[in-house]
Amino acid sequence: QVQLVESGGGLVQAGGSLRLACAASDNTFRRYNLGWFRQAPGKEREFVAAIPWSSRPQYYSDSVKGRFTISRDNAKNTAYLQMGSLRPEDTAVYYCAALTRGPITTMSPQQYDYWGQGTQVTVTS
DSSP states (O other): OOOEEEEOOEEEETTOOEEEEEEESSGGGGGSEEEEEEEOTTSOOEEEEEEOTTOOSOEEOTTTTTTEEEEEEGGGTEEEEEEOSOOGGGOEEEEEEEEOSSOTTOOOGGGOOEEOOOEEEEEEO
């Protein structure tokens, strides 16, 4: 099964930017739809963005639309989440996940099959 490893998290001031990366262990990554989720302390894991194997179209939650951009480079087996205009409420552990079957429009984390370990993003005011 594919393994996913996130990186790029950190501490940033409100209004700043970060780019997260999700590196996959093998080429099966290229066949999968990918999603980014986040989980803040005491809250459920929530959908952030998704991208199909073909890169288009992309899907975003209302809370990040216009501020975050999801992308992927299949040649590098890597997906990205470019985050801009960050807010304190964006503070969470961010996870990438692979969806091997089912509609990419699903926002349910239970539908995703493979997960990374997460990377912490902290936005200070």
